[in-house]
Amino acid sequence: xxxxxxxxxxxxxxxxxxxxxxxxxxxxxxxxxxxxxxxxxxxxxxxxxxxxxxxxxxxxxxxxxxxxxxxxxxxxxxxxxxxxxxxxxxxxxxxxxxxxxxxxxxxxxxxxxxxxxxxxxxxxxxxxxxxxxxxxxxxxxxxxxxxxxxxxxxxxxxxxxxxxxxxxxxxxxxxxxxxxxxxxxxxxxxxxxxxxxxxxxxxxxxxxxxxxxxxxxxxxxxxxxxxxxxxxxxxxxxxxxxxxxxxxxxxxxxxxxxxxxxxxxxxxxxxxxxxxxxxxxxxxxxxxxxxxxxxxxxxxxxxxxxxxxxxxxxxxxxxxxxxxxxxxxxxxxxxxxxxxxxxxxxxxxxxxxxxxxxxxxxxxxxxxxxxxxxxxxxxxxxxxxxxxxxxxxxxxxxxxxxxx
Amino acid sequence: xxxxxxxxxxxxxxxxxxxxxxxxxxxxxxxxxxxxxxxxxxxxxxxxxxxxxxxxxxxxxxxxxxxxxxxxxxxxxxxxxxxxxxxxxxxxxxxxxxxxxxxxxxxxxxxxxxxxxxxxxxxxxxxxxxxxxxxxxxxxxxxxxxxxxxxxxxxxxxxxxxxxxxxxxxxxxxxxxxxxxxxxxxxxxxxxxxxxxxxxxxxxxxxxxxxxxxxxxxxxxxxxxxxxxxxxxxxxxxxxxxxxxxxxx
Numbered sequence: 001x002x003x004x005x006x007x008x009x010x011x012x013x014x015x016x017x018x019x020x021x022x023x024x025x026x027x028x029x030x031x032x033x034x035x036x037x038x039x040x041x042x043x044x045x046x047x048x049x050x051x052x053x054x055x056x057x058x059x060x061x062x063x064x065x066x067x068x069x070x071x072x073x074x075x076x077x078x079x080x081x082x083x084x085x086x087x088x089x090x091x092x093x094x095x096x097x098x099x100x101x102x103x104x105x106x107x108x109x110x111x112x113x114x115x116x117x118x119x120x121x122x123x124x125x126x127x128x129x130x131x132x133x134x135x136x137x138x139x140x141x142x143x144x145x146x147x148x149x150x151x152x153x154x155x156x157x158x159x160x161x162x163x164x165x166x167x168x169x170x171x172x173x174x175x176x177x178x179x180x181x182x183x184x185x186x187x188x189x190x191x192x193x194x195x196x197x198x199x200x201x202x203x204x205x206x207x208x209x210x211x212x213x214x215x216x217x218x219x220x221x222x223x224x225x226x227x228x229x230x231x232x233x234x235x236x237x238x239x240x241x242x243x244x245x246x247x248x249x250x251x252x253x254x255x256x257x258x259x260x261x262x263x264x265x266x267x268x269x270x271x272x273x274x275x276x277x278x279x280x281x282x283x284x285x286x287x288x289x290x291x292x293x294x295x296x297x298x299x300x301x302x303x304x305x306x307x308x309x310x311x312x313x314x315x316x317x318x319x320x321x322x323x324x325x326x327x328x329x330x331x332x333x334x335x336x337x338x339x340x341x342x343x344x345x346x347x348x349x350x351x352x353x354x355x356x357x358x359x360x361x362x363x364x365x366x367x368x369x370x371x372x373x374x375x376x377x378x379x380x381x382x383x384x385x386x387x388x389x390x391x392x393x394x395x396x397x398x399x400x401x402x403x404x
Numbered sequence: 405x406x407x408x409x410x411x412x413x414x415x416x417x418x419x420x421x422x423x424x425x426x427x428x429x430x431x432x433x434x435x436x437x438x439x440x441x442x443x444x445x446x447x448x449x450x451x452x453x454x455x456x457x458x459x460x461x462x463x464x465x466x467x468x469x470x471x472x473x474x475x476x477x478x479x480x481x482x483x484x485x486x487x488x489x490x491x492x493x494x495x496x497x498x499x500x501x502x503x504x505x506x507x508x509x510x511x512x513x514x515x516x517x518x519x520x521x522x523x524x525x526x527x528x529x530x531x532x533x534x535x536x537x538x539x540x541x542x543x544x545x546x547x548x549x550x551x552x553x554x555x556x557x558x559x560x561x562x563x564x565x566x567x568x569x570x571x572x573x574x575x576x577x578x579x580x581x582x583x584x585x586x587x588x589x590x591x592x593x594x595x596x597x598x599x600x601x602x603x604x605x606x607x608x609x610x611x612x613x614x615x616x617x618x619x620x621x622x623x624x625x626x627x628x629x630x631x632x633x634x635x636x637x638x639x640x641x642x643x644x645x646x647x648x649x650x651x652x653x
Contacts (some may be wrong), residue, residue: 060416174493178467181493182423184515189429199436209432211423 025066032058052103053096060092106134113141117189124151172344172356179223179356183216215261229287231345233365240284240369244277244393247285247321251308254289258297265297266305275310276392278321284366285390286376291359292325292386299329299373299384319392320372328383337376356389364389411582412537416440417443418459420450420476421491422469424616425430433518434525445469447535450476458484458541458554460532461525466492466504482569484553484576485594489521506597528575532580539580545639546627549617551575552645558616565616570595578627589632610635 005129051367109126116124122145125140189208193199200206232238248271255267278285279303296306307326312319332340341364367374367388378384417439421427427443434441442457443448447470454476462480464473477488490504504511504596509528512521529538548561553576556567566638567575574595578586592601595609610627613619617626628636 027627178493178514181514182426186423186425186429188515189433189518191427193432194428199432202434205432209429212428216425 028065044174052099053093056092056096057089060088061319064088079102089371103134106130106138110134110138110141113145117141117145122146137345145269168344173355175344176227181218183220183223187213187216187220218261223356226362227354229362230358233362236342238365238369240281240366241282242370245280245282245285246277247271247275247310247323249283250286250289251310253321254286254293255308257290258293261294264302265300266306268305270307271308272310272312276312276319276321278390279393280370280372280390284370287362288366288388289323289325291363292388295359295386296325296327296329296384300327301329304328313389315389319394320389321392323388323390324385325387326383326385331380331382332376332378332384333380337378340376341374411540411543411579413540414438415461415538416457416459416535417525418440418444418453418457418462418464418466420444420447420462420473421465422446422467423465425606430518430521433522437526438524439525447471447473447476451479454480454554456554459486460528460538461487461489463489463491463521463525466490472503474507481507482535485532485573489528489530491516491525506579531615539576543579545617551579551617560618571609571616574606574615578635581653582637582639585630585634585636589634590591595623612642 067085113124113126125142125145128135128138128142130138190213194206194209194213197343200209229238251269251271255269258265258267292310293306300306304327307324309324309326311322311324313322314320341360342357343361364374367390370390371392372388374386374388376384415438417434419427419430419434419441420443421430422445424445426609427445431443442453442459444453445468447468450464453476459480462477464477466473468476473490477490480486481488487509488507490508491514492504492511493514509531510524512524533539540633541553543549550559551557551567552559553572556569556572558565558567574591577594588603591606594605595601595606602624611621613622614621614627619626626638628638630636
């Protein structure tokens with residue numbers, strides 16, 4: 001009986017206790033639900049570490065509180081339980097902090113790096129010190145940044161080159177139109193004067209106009225020929241047919257032409273008696289010499305002659321002929337010399353200076369095309385010597401020159 | 405426009421181009437039109453010529469060995485409102501925007517025909533000198549008063565005054581249209597083409613010119629105020645030869 005009463009009492013106590021704990025639990029659930037409903041919306045915008053710390057706290061605290069409540073009811077080992085609880089809370093915070101360090105910091109670094117790459121700073125890299133997925137992501141991002149940096153560099157370089165080319169072409173078109181239009185204007189004006197009844201006053205004026213028309217048409221022809229040659233060289237369609245050519249007669253022909261155009265020019269020709277013929281394309285060789293002689297006449301002072309000399313040299317056991325054209329003009333600086341044989345590489349870069357910067361480019365291409373070389377020796381104030389080196393034709397050493 | 409007999413001269417054209425052939429051939433053409441021609445190959449040559457002469461038309465190449473032809477045109481325009489025709493080999497839009505319109509009255513693209521250029525010169529000259537009689541660069545105003553537009557000087561028997569570029573432009577305009585009233589707006593537009601002139605500055609320049617010409621502002625002899633309209637340059641009646649006014653060269 002007593003046992004039954006005791007049993008019923010005990011069951012009753014147990015039920016009440018259970019219901020009390022149940023009430024605490026329900027209240028806790030209600031509190032957590034309420035807290036959850038008023039949670040700051042910014043919580044999920046905080047970094048992952050903070051979220052983890054908060055979440056671990058939020059998830060552990062209710063259970064731990066339940067345990068506390070239970071153990072207080074049990075009124076045994078309460079102190080021990082509270083101590084355990086403190087450890088558990090500390091462990092939860094520690095877990096949160098650790099995950100913050102392990103997860104959040106690298107992700108923030110990755111995100112900052114991606115942002116800087118997005119802003120165009122391709123030199124930035126993620127410091128990678130781990131082998132897990134985040135480490136792999138960092139490696140991949142670094143590789144991508146390196147690729148983007150390299151490609152952007154190449155693109156920028158290409159853009160600069162394109163801009164340079166486009167600028168050169170614009171300058172060339174302006175220059176070419178000036179060089180072509182100016183003589184055409186003069187030609188047309190002279191022709192109109194000759195055709196109209198009252199414009200030319202006397203016979204000498206008529207003669208002069210006709211001479212100028214001839215001169216201008218020669219000049220125009222030369223410009224057009226140069227333009228065509230340059231585009232042929234550029235397209236890789238330069239054709240040279242080399243055969244033994246007697247240098248003496250070509251030089252004399254060129255000098256005669258130059259004298260016809262510039263009667264005051266003065267020449268000193270020094271060709272050795274036993275000069276072998278050179279292996280060259282006659283037309284190309286003449287073009288080279290005409291260009292060099294015209295340049296020399298243009299820059300040489302009136303008091304000093306343009307010297308044309310030739311010599312035979314042996315290069316690696318092969319006989320070659322060097323032709324030097326020298327003037328005592330103002331000379332060329334190292335910088336000017338470096339531009340000299342380039343396409344559009346004019347000595348005087350001012351837009352108003354005449355010439356298209358094609359003559360020496362063509363000469364150089366011709367000399368190379370004939371298996372020879374061409375270079376210049378000069379210094380400011382000391383004149384300039386242009387040298388063309390061509391292979392000598394294999395002969396007995398006697399030049400077959402009918403003019404000699 | 406009625407100009408006194410000794411103010412009228414043969415039109416003087418200044419040609420500036422670095423192509424000697426073009427200069428020679430054009431000189432022949434313009435000479436045949438009855439015009440005087442001066443030629444220069446560089447800006448420096450052009451400046452030297454402008455120190456001695458004031459042309460009625462300037463024809464200048466855009467590309468000159470020592471710079472841009474428009475600079476020379478600007479220099480000339482500072483002293484007198486002389487028409488400028490620009491020769492150009494490039495039909496480059498940049499250049500068109502870049503002051504060609506602002507400075508030049510007309511432009512001709514190379515290669516051009518001499519007949520075309522002559523026609524354009526004649527056209528700008530007609531606009532500037534409707535009678536066909538351009539004004540000399542040195543004017544004798546009577547009482548020994550001489551205005552020299554080349555040296556920008558007003559010289560009387562006793563004293564010589566220097567004219568500033570703006571004064572020179574204003575006087576050139578007034579004297580060139582002697583006998584005609586020029587409205588205040590016309591004067592403002594043509595002396596200050598960039599629009600920087602104002603009524604007060606015009607009055608100030610007129611006052612200074614009268615002072616230099618020895619004109620009494622109360623009873624001016626040369627620069628007459630046309631109330632509410634503008635100004636008129638008056639010439640000595642003995643100098644004016646209206647009978648010749650309509651003759652074209």
